[in-house]
Each structure stands twice: as C-alpha cells, then as structure tokens.
Amino acid sequence: MTRVSKLGQPRIGLIQFPGSNCDADCVDAFKRLFDIDIQLVWHEAHELPSLDGVILPGGFSYGDYLRGGALASCSPIMSAVKTFATKGGPIIGICNGFQVLTESQLLPGILLKNASQTFICQYAYLKVAAGNSGYHQRLQGQLYKVPIAHGEGRYFVPADQLKSLQDKGQILFQYADEQGQVNDSTSPNGAVANIAGIVSENGRILGMMPHPERASDVLLGSNDGQPILEAFLATVL
Amino acid sequence: MIYEVVVELKEEVLDTQGRAIQQTLARLGATQLKAVKVSKRFLLDLDGDEASSLELVQKLAAEHLANPVSETFKCRKL
Numbered sequence: 001m002t003r004v005s006k007l008g009q010p011r012i013g014l015i016q017f018p019g020s021n022c023d024a025d026c027v028d029a030f031k032r033l034f035d036i037d038i039q040l041v042w043h044e045a046h047e048l049p050s051l052d053g054v055i056l057p058g059g060f061s062y063g064d065y066l067r068g069g070a071l072a073s074c075s076p077i078m079s080a081v082k083t084f085a086t087k088g089g090p091i092i093g094i095c096n097g098f099q100v101l102t103e104s105q106l107l108p109g110i111l112l113k114n115a116s117q118t119f120i121c122q123y124a125y126l127k128v129a130a131g132n133s134g135y136h137q138r139l140q141g142q143l144y145k146v147p148i149a150h151g152e153g154r155y156f157v158p159a160d161q162l163k164s165l166q167d168k169g170q171i172l173f174q175y176a177d178e179q180g181q182v183n184d185s186t187s188p189n190g191a192v193a194n195i196a197g198i199v200s201e202n203g204r205i206l207g208m209m210p211h212p213e214r215a216s217d218v219l220l221g222s223n224d225g226q227p228i229l230e231a232f233l234a235t236v237l
Numbered sequence: 238m239i240y241e242v243v244v245e246l247k248e249e250v251l252d253t254q255g256r257a258i259q260q261t262l263a264r265l266g267a268t269q270l271k272a273v274k275v276s277k278r279f280l281l282d283l284d285g286d287e288a289s290s291l292e293l294v295q296k297l298a299a300e301h302l303a304n305p306v307s308e309t310f311k312c313r314k315l
Contacts, residue, residue: 067304074301103304110306117253156250156307190251 009036010236014055015081017043017072022058022094022213029216033226034233043075053090053236054081056097058149058211068111068152069099078104090235091205095150098197098207107198107207108165109157111150115190119151123222124188124210126196127176131169133203138231139172143180144224146210148188148196153209155191155198162192173197173208204235238287239315240294242279244303277302280315287314 012030016023023040030036039049043061048054061072072078078100085091085106093101101107114120126144128136157165165171173196177186187194189209197208212225246252252274259273279302283290294312303310 066302070301070304102306108306110304112250112307113253115251115253117257158249158306 009034010052010233011039011050012036012053012055012236013039013041013048013051014057015041015043015075015077016057017059017061017075017096017100019061019063020057020059020096022096022211025211025213026055026057026094029213029225029229033216033229036233041077043072043077045077046080048077048080048084051084051089053092053232054084056081056091056093056100058095058097061096061100064096064152067099067103069096069101069103072096072100073103082106085200085205088202088204090232092232093205093207094211094213095148095153095209098209099152101205101207106205107200108161109155109195109198111152111209112154112156113152114150114154114188119149120153120188121149122147122188124148124196125176125178125180125186126173126210127180127182129169129171129174131172131199133169133172133199134235135172135199135203135206135231136169138234139227142227143176143178144173144210144212144215144228145222146212146215146225146228147221148210149214150189150209153189153191155195155209157192165195165198166193168201170198170201171195172199172206173210206232206235238283238285238290240281240283240290240312241315242281242294242298242302242310242312243276244279244298244308244310245274245276246308250307290314
C-alpha cells in the first residue's frame with residue numbers, strides 16, 4: 001500500500017504486527033503534530049513501500065510469546081526493515097518496537113522482565129546521556145516527562161557491551177527523577193545503567209521503552225514526546 | 238523423535254520469577270530454600286535421523302529459542 005506524500009513531507013511507514021496496539025497513537029500524533037500521514041505496513045508484507053523512515057510501534061506482538069519481540073523479529077517484513085537499516089534508513093522502535101529491534105539484532109542488548117515482576121504504567125523522567133548522535137545533539141540539556149507502560153522493560157547488556165555503549169555514546173535516555181538525578185532508586189524497572197533508550201552506532205536507529213507518542217499533548221499530561229518525535233524526523237530529513 | 242531444549246537465564250542475569258517464588262516459598266516455611274531458578278523447556282517433534290535432527294534443534298535453539306545476550310541452552314534427544 002503506497003500513498004503519495006505531501007510535497008516535502010517525509011514518507012513515514014509504521015509496521016503493524018498482530019498485537020501492536022500503539023499504532024493508532026503514532027498515526028494520531030504524527031498527523032496532529034506534523035500533518036504527516038503515516039503509511040501502515042502489515043507484517044506479512046515482504047517489501048517496504050518507498051519510505052524515508054520506519055516506526056516499530058508499541059504493543060504485545062505475538063502476545064510476547066517466547067520473548068517480547070522475538071517472534072515479530074522473524075516476520076516477513078523484518079527482512080526488508082533490516083535491509084532498510086543497513087542502508088542507513090532511520091528507524092524508531094518504541095516499547096515493543098525496541099524489543100523487536102534488539103531481537104532483530106539491529107540494536108544490542110535485550111529487554112527482560114521488570115525487576116519488580118509487575119507491569120509498570122507511570123510517567124518517567126528521561127535524562128539525555130553523553131553522546132554525539134543527532135538525537136543527542138537535539139535533545140541534550142532537557143528532562144523529558146514521558147510515560148512508560150511495560151512488563152518487560154529491564155534493559156540488559158553484559159558489562160563489556162555496556163562499556164562499549166558508553167564509550168561510543170550510544171546511550172540516549174536514562175531514567176532519572178524530577179531533578180534529573182540518575183541512580184538506582186530512579187530506575188523503575190531495574191534497567192542496567194538506568195537505560196531507557198539507546199541509538200545504533202550510526203545514530204540512525206533509536207530504541208526506547210517510554211512512549212513519546214503518548215506524550216504529544218498537554219491535555220494528555222505531557223507534550224515532552226514532541227521534541228523526541230521531531231528528533232526522529234530530523235534523522236529522516 | 239522428541240528433542241528437548243532447556244533455556245535458562247545466565248548466572249549474572251537476575252531471575253525475577255525465581256526470586257519471587259523463592260521469597261514466597263520461604264515465607265510459607267521453606268526457610269532453608271536459598272534460591273529458585275526458573276527455566277523454559279521446549280519439546281520439539283522432528284522427523285529424520287538423529288544427527289541431522291539434533292543439528293537442526295541446536296540451530297533453532299541458538300537462533301530463536303534462546304537469546305544469547307541473557308540465556309544459555311541445552312539440547313538432547315528424549
């Protein structure tokens with residue numbers, strides 16, 4: 001399914017898996033904030049339409065069977081998404097989309113069951129870590145209030161890979177408190193180094209557990225997601 | 238033929254389910270219970286000779302059933 005985009009507007013596609021449930025939220029946020037019509041791509045498709053950027057949405061693809069994102073990473077469309085990524089195509093994976101990215105090995109690490117063993121649905125305060133990606137440059141210096149809603153959001157990488165992420169400036173968001181302090185007590189899910197979101201080495205792929213599309217209007221409690229989605233669009237343009 | 242794959246979290250990865258179960262059982266009186274480790278067990282039914290079947294089971298376990306970032310696995314024919 002292809003649709004002609006408005007002149008000058010980036011062509012953004014969103015992959016729908018069985019169990020995706022934040023797809024409509026993304027469609028709404030991009031339409032309302034940026035007047036962008038997102039193209040929906042079903043997971044059984046073998047090719048992507050001509051796109052400038054790809055969104056992997058939140059939800060519970062395949063019921064989180066096996067591991068969150070594991071079965072979705074084997075969907076037919078994911079071969080095309082991997083090819084898109086190899087060519088430097090910009091991708092944002094939100095929540096379950098982040099899990100799909102790690103299970104597809106497009107980003108390092110894995111998202112494990114929250115340390116509390118409970119599903120967590122609350123606002124999180126995100127601090128931008130050190131790094132030089134486009135995302136870091138655009139978002140640095142602010143604290144972002146964005147909701148999280150997940151049962152498997154405890155980011156984990158072995159110690160050597162964590163050091164690599166830090167050395168290469170790939171950590172984008174860390175869970176902080178309202179004052180921007182980052183420590184063990186400010187991590188809602190027990191993620192290693194309080195990691196809430198990371199970028200790929202080339203800075204083109206972002207995976208994050210919090211939901212910027214749900215923080216897209218002050219009426220919803222926060223519009224701090226807007227600059228994050230804008231930063232994604234900046235990688236697209 | 239049935240082949241078994243057991244997937245476990247690595248030692249250095251916190252097993253939150255195991256911890257919750259251990260704490261509950263200890264509260265119920267099993268005070269000498271030091272730890273509980275939860276694993277996943279997959280039973281795969283395959284046609285074909287044992288060598289090639291086991292090779293395929295190993296491949297499926299390594300690539301899909303277990304995630305090498307956080308898990309280890311063992312395969313055997315039952």
